[in-house]
Amino acid sequence: TQTTRPQRMLAAVQKNATRGDPRSVVKAIDQFCRQKEWAMNVGDEKGCILDSVVTEVNPATVLELGTYCGYSTVRIASLLPSNAKLITLEFNPDYAAIARQVIAWAGLEDKVQLVEGASGDWIPKMKEKFGIETFDLVFLDHWKDRYLPDTKLMEECGLLRKGSILLADNVICPGTPDYLEYIRNSPRYKSQYFKSHLEYTKVEDGLEKSVFLG
Numbered sequence: 001t002q003t004t005r006p007q008r009m010l011a012a013v014q015k016n017a018t019r020g021d022p023r024s025v026v027k028a029i030d031q032f033c034r035q036k037e038w039a040m041n042v043g044d045e046k047g048c049i050l051d052s053v054v055t056e057v058n059p060a061t062v063l064e065l066g067t068y069c070g071y072s073t074v075r076i077a078s079l080l081p082s083n084a085k086l087i088t089l090e091f092n093p094d095y096a097a098i099a100r101q102v103i104a105w106a107g108l109e110d111k112v113q114l115v116e117g118a119s120g121d122w123i124p125k126m127k128e129k130f131g132i133e134t135f136d137l138v139f140l141d142h143w144k145d146r147y148l149p150d151t152k153l154m155e156e157c158g159l160l161r162k163g164s165i166l167l168a169d170n171v172i173c174p175g176t177p178d179y180l181e182y183i184r185n186s187p188r189y190k191s192q193y194f195k196s197h198l199e200y201t202k203v204e205d206g207l208e209k210s211v212f213l214g
């Protein structure tokens, strides 16, 4: 029976990457996506921008919305200090099953908590279920029509503090127009656009980095 693209991506990681070596996992996925099959990982070009933001923020608590196969999860977790906590939410159980194995291959399972379910259901439970006060960094990379409602929900749930950073993928392609309009016009955020390209293509895309001002 037919395998899925995430399953073929995992097979490429297990074939070409070294267990316990996150950089080799990232490289194996990028090679698979460039040479074999396009897939919606943040990719190497935007991934470098993500890395620089993670390094600059040096977060103790990170929320990733949208795990997919765990590519950005591995990029972020590999840069975190040992006591830091990364919670990643994935709605699709098939994606989550692959991501767990990719994260394990990279040897990062102790830094990552992958939660299956809808962001709108889980965001209000973050404090009680995971002992989170606020997030230092949020990476938005899930359904593009959920960026805005989930950002408002995080504000309402008191999960953002003065200085919390939101980094949003795909603000041009596929695009998140309502989120961009809100975050760029809100007096509660200071935003900056990082121009780049849609993963593995020449199509324009970019990351929007926003600081919550409290």
Ligand SMILES: O=C(NCCO)c1cc(-c2ccc(F)cc2)cc(O)c1O
Pocket: 040, 041, 042, 066, 068, 141, 142, 143, 144, 169, 170, 173, 174, 198, 199
């Ligand atoms: O839907 C996305 N993510 C949430 C589901 O896991 C997503 C889609 C695309 C994309 C797809 C199809 C196309 F033609 C162009 C872009 C790219 C991304 O980086 C993404 O994160």
Ligand SMILES: [Mg+2]
Pocket: 040, 041, 042, 141, 169, 170
């Ligand atoms: Mg994306």
